[in-house]
Amino acid sequence: MPTPTEAPDSRTGRRRFLRFGAALSGALTACKTTNTAPAEPAETSSLGKPLTAYGERSPFEKPERLVVSGKNPEIGATRTPLQNSYGIITPSSLHFERHHSGVPQIDPAAHRLLIHGMVERPLIFTMDDILRLPSVSRIHFIECAGNSGSEWGPKTAPDVQRAHGLASCSEWTGVPLPILLAEAGVKPGASWLIAEGADACHMSRSVPLKRVADDVLVAYGQNGEAIRPSQGYPLRLVIPGFEGNTNVKWLRRIKVVGEPVMTKDETSKYTDLMADGTARQFTFEMEGKSVITFPSGGQKLAGAGLYEIAGLAWSGRGRIERVEISTDDGKTWQNAKLDEPRLRMAFTRFRLPWKWDGQPSSLQSRSTDETGYVQPAREALVAVRGMNSGFHNNCITIWKVSADGGVTNV
Amino acid sequence: MPTPTEAPDSRTGRRRFLRFGAALSGALTACKTTNTAPAEPAETSSLGKPLTAYGERSPFEKPERLVVSGKNPEIGATRTPLQNSYGIITPSSLHFERHHSGVPQIDPAAHRLLIHGMVERPLIFTMDDILRLPSVSRIHFIECAGNSGSEWGPKTAPDVQRAHGLASCSEWTGVPLPILLAEAGVKPGASWLIAEGADACHMSRSVPLKRVADDVLVAYGQNGEAIRPSQGYPLRLVIPGFEGNTNVKWLRRIKVVGEPVMTKDETSKYTDLMADGTARQFTFEMEGKSVITFPSGGQKLAGAGLYEIAGLAWSGRGRIERVEISTDDGKTWQNAKLDEPRLRMAFTRFRLPWKWDGQPSSLQSRSTDETGYVQPAREALVAVRGMNSGFHNNCITIWKVSADGGVTNV
Numbered sequence: 001m002p003t004p005t006e007a008p009d010s011r012t013g014r015r016r017f018l019r020f021g022a023a024l025s026g027a028l029t030a031c032k033t034t035n036t037a038p039a040e041p042a043e044t045s046s047l048g049k050p051l052t053a054y055g056e057r058s059p060f061e062k063p064e065r066l067v068v069s070g071k072n073p074e075i076g077a078t079r080t081p082l083q084n085s086y087g088i089i090t091p092s093s094l095h096f097e098r099h100h101s102g103v104p105q106i107d108p109a110a111h112r113l114l115i116h117g118m119v120e121r122p123l124i125f126t127m128d129d130i131l132r133l134p135s136v137s138r139i140h141f142i143e144c145a146g147n148s149g150s151e152w153g154p155k156t157a158p159d160v161q162r163a164h165g166l167a168s169c170s171e172w173t174g175v176p177l178p179i180l181l182a183e184a185g186v187k188p189g190a191s192w193l194i195a196e197g198a199d200a201c202h203m204s205r206s207v208p209l210k211r212v213a214d215d216v217l218v219a220y221g222q223n224g225e226a227i228r229p230s231q232g233y234p235l236r237l238v239i240p241g242f243e244g245n246t247n248v249k250w251l252r253r254i255k256v257v258g259e260p261v262m263t264k265d266e267t268s269k270y271t272d273l274m275a276d277g278t279a280r281q282f283t284f285e286m287e288g289k290s291v292i293t294f295p296s297g298g299q300k301l302a303g304a305g306l307y308e309i310a311g312l313a314w315s316g317r318g319r320i321e322r323v324e325i326s327t328d329d330g331k332t333w334q335n336a337k338l339d340e341p342r343l344r345m346a347f348t349r350f351r352l353p354w355k356w357d358g359q360p361s362s363l364q365s366r367s368t369d370e371t372g373y374v375q376p377a378r379e380a381l382v383a384v385r386g387m388n389s390g391f392h393n394n395c396i397t398i399w400k401v402s403a404d405g406g407v408t409n410v
Numbered sequence: 411m412p413t414p415t416e417a418p419d420s421r422t423g424r425r426r427f428l429r430f431g432a433a434l435s436g437a438l439t440a441c442k443t444t445n446t447a448p449a450e451p452a453e454t455s456s457l458g459k460p461l462t463a464y465g466e467r468s469p470f471e472k473p474e475r476l477v478v479s480g481k482n483p484e485i486g487a488t489r490t491p492l493q494n495s496y497g498i499i500t501p502s503s504l505h506f507e508r509h510h511s512g513v514p515q516i517d518p519a520a521h522r523l524l525i526h527g528m529v530e531r532p533l534i535f536t537m538d539d540i541l542r543l544p545s546v547s548r549i550h551f552i553e554c555a556g557n558s559g560s561e562w563g564p565k566t567a568p569d570v571q572r573a574h575g576l577a578s579c580s581e582w583t584g585v586p587l588p589i590l591l592a593e594a595g596v597k598p599g600a601s602w603l604i605a606e607g608a609d610a611c612h613m614s615r616s617v618p619l620k621r622v623a624d625d626v627l628v629a630y631g632q633n634g635e636a637i638r639p640s641q642g643y644p645l646r647l648v649i650p651g652f653e654g655n656t657n658v659k660w661l662r663r664i665k666v667v668g669e670p671v672m673t674k675d676e677t678s679k680y681t682d683l684m685a686d687g688t689a690r691q692f693t694f695e696m697e698g699k700s701v702i703t704f705p706s707g708g709q710k711l712a713g714a715g716l717y718e719i720a721g722l723a724w725s726g727r728g729r730i731e732r733v734e735i736s737t738d739d740g741k742t743w744q745n746a747k748l749d750e751p752r753l754r755m756a757f758t759r760f761r762l763p764w765k766w767d768g769q770p771s772s773l774q775s776r777s778t779d780e781t782g783y784v785q786p787a788r789e790a791l792v793a794v795r796g797m798n799s800g801f802h803n804n805c806i807t808i809w810k811v812s813a814d815g816g817v818t819n820v
Contacts, residue, residue: 044514044608044609044610045610046610047482047484047485047511047512047610048484048509048511048512048513048514048515048609048610049484049512049513049514049515049639050479050483050484050512050513051475051477051479051483051484051486051487051488051507051509051640052475052477052488052507052640053474053475053476053477053488054474054475054503054504055475055502055503055504055505055507055638055639055640055641056503056638056639057502057635057636057638057639058515058516058518058636058638058639058643058644059515060516060517060518060643060644061635061636061643063635064463064464065461065462065463065464065465066463067461067462067463069460069461072457073460073461074457074458074459074460074461075457076461077461078461078462078463084635085634085635086545086547086581086583086630086631086632086634086635086636087547087581087582087583087631087633087634088547088581088634089499089581089633089634090634091502091633091634091635092465092467092501093464093465093466094464094465094634094635095465097461097462097465099458099461101457101458102457102458102459102460103458103459103460104454104458104459105458105459105468105469106468106470107470108468108470128712132715132716132717132718133718134718134761134763135496135718135720135761136749136761137496137497137498137749137759138749138750171496171497171498171499172497173496173497198454199454199458200454200455200456200457200458220496221496221497222496223497223499223501223633224495224496224497224498224499224500224501224504225467225471225473225494225495225496225501225504226467226468226471226496228465228466228467228468229459229465229466229467229468230461230462230465231465233468233470233471234468234470302538305542306542307542308542308543308544308545310545339546339547339548340548341751341753343751349547351544351545351546353544
């Protein structure tokens with residue numbers, strides 16, 4: 001067992017724990033610690049709560065999704081409280097939602113998946129059929145194409161949940177779609193598929209067949225249990241790295257076709273209007289991105305001293321290779337430490353100790369993915385994309401820390 | 411993007427999806443599929459349920475922990491329904507419990523962690539202190555030393571939840587313990603620590619300092635949110651690979667000492683009585699193990715045809731390198747496919763397609779970890795350990811499949 005923080009002292013033979021570093025020593029001075037023998041923490045002498053069949057979180061824990069709907073409470077989105085997130089897994093209860101006609105309540109015994117169109121053998125699968133097929137589990141983020149739309153400005157969102165909370169990350173389990181397509185037998189000339197949900201609006205997206213690799217799942221599991229209703233129970237298409245709504249929830253139908261279908265969901269929405277008045281369509285891949293979740297907008301630092309800057313980075317094109325952090329308005333950048341494992345099309349948690357001197361500061365992070373793509377500054381993004389877009393904003397977020405410790409979005 | 415299941419056909423230029431294999435073709439014949447154009451699955455035309463701030467699982471999903479307590483409902487254990495698990499993450503609501511005096515309800519604002527004993531500077535940390543320190547997130551299993559105790563026999567448990575459900579796997583986030591010890595300054599001669607919980611019974615375990623590497627965490631996060639009360643809210647010691655109760659919940663105190671303390675929790679319990687009447691003590695590491703979760707005891711196969719055998723493997727000594735499966739009473743063994751990433755001291759999901767011919771069969775799995783340790787058959791375990799032990803049973807489980815598809819524990 002390697003113990004890198006521990007080294008024998010050859011003079012005394014005693015174990016010597018190496019200090020984390022000068023920065024941390026400073027931090028702990030800032031912490032409320034004591035050099036005198038302290039009183040013991042409070043303790044209890046009465047029995048606690050009983051065992052339970054299905055656990056709940058502590059009543060002291062309040063993080064919630066932020067609900068943003070129109071006049072119908074079934075239609076809209078909820079945003080993940082990334083400011084309260086730890087690690088890379090999003091609790092299923094806090095995974096963002098985006099629904100166009102509410103969450104259908106589906107009895108899995110009655111649910112069917114139809115594969116038809118340009119295939120040799122149209123097939124219908126029950127959930128029991130699906131569950132006995134070869135499956136795989138993988139950790140992937142899903143991000144709505146509209147995430148960070150507020151950051152086009154002019155008025156940016158005040159906190160990380162409002163700005164970037166349409167992204168979450170889960171362990172998905174399901175059957176690789178190529179297995180199902182192979183059984184159906186794709187006919188010559190086929191080049192796209194349409195995936196359709198069982199919600200009332202029949203949310204549908206066209207997806208190029210060339211993207212249907214083994215990592216595209218007809219998924220039934222999320223974070224170790226059945227997919228939650230608001231994430232597609234009992235069946236969801238998971239296309240790692242592709243914009244959220246191509247990951248069709250409540251999946252009921254896959255039709256193999258020869259060209260994209262131009263559904264309402266890919267013409268009235270999810271296109272990117274450029275400065276010259278033309279629109280990009282089928283911009284499926286979510287570009288490389290990162291955001292600092294602590295300290296972030298709306299939070300308040302307790303005072304000067306050491307903190308750990310933490311955040312999340314992800315890319316629809318693969319693995320995150322590097323995240324740099326600047327604490328001085330972009331003048332200098334340091335590599336953050338990346339938690340392992342760094343997985344393709346998954347959140348990667350980054351961290352950097354930071355000793356705040358109590359002066360006004362700005363914090364920003366910049367990701368680089370395995371293709372070499374570097375997350376752009378807002379000006380660079382606008383130079384390419386103009387100001388007409390709502391979707392696919394992946395620019396750098398800058399959090400301003402005031403002298404009083406308050407954090408705001410620049 | 412690699413598309414290994416897809417290959418151009420040089421004769422026709424069409425895309426050709428390669429079939430998964432002969433075994434699967436057999437399976438899908440067994441599935442209720444059709445060669446004629448099928449009717450479309452049922453659909454809805456009414457709005458579904460509204461957006462919600464904190465999601466719940468489907469009302470059709472019933473997996474629960476199995477509660478096993480004595481006369482006090484606060485004291486006992488609950489077991490994870492591994493037969494219903496997908497992937498490697500255990501939902502926090504279904505993570506096993508083992509409590510000696512119930513679940514204390516702790517206000518994190520009032521909680522403190524004391525580090526004292528043979529240290530230069532006794533320290534008390536608030537939760538705010540802890541949360542600003544450098545942290546890391548890692549996926550690790552925790553397994554009760556008493557897991558699989560039923561498998562010593564003579565009457566083995568009927569299903570995988572009862573037999574092996576005292577093991578679960580989460581993403582844990584926390585501060586590496588060496589950072590805290592370095593700040594306190596460990597004195598010469600120190601070689602152990604005692605970790606104590608804030609439950610009424612002050613559950614305490616002695617842990618050798620030589621095990622306190624950077625992967626030992628003072629953890630506050632589990633699966634992306636705060637640790638659940640039944641897993642130690644707000645603070646838990648996580649010692650990857652060590653038996654469950656050394657991962658002290660509701661952690662309130664770490665005392666650095668010169669020898670093990672022989673607490674009630676390590677003398678009256680958690681020792682292994684050998685055949686010669688002596689007892690092994692401080693057998694911390696959970697040995698390499700695996701179990702098939704589907705098909706497993708109490709389940710019933712629908713009939714002959716293809717199924718995916720799936721299961722979980724783990725080792726307290728590192729990574730799982732191999733899982734072999736036998737479907738013929740141990741006469742022949744095949745390597746199972748292991749889901750990636752395979753992480754140290756974490757669940758690894760294994761899978762193998764299996765075409766059941768409808769005849770009585772026996773299914774068993776055998777893990778090998780990165781140290782080369784091979785999971786033993788029951789006879790081999792008994793030969794070394796005798797029959798007096800309750801703890802640390804990691805022998806191979808054999809599921810018998812009857813001609814009617816019923817599955818039982820041999």
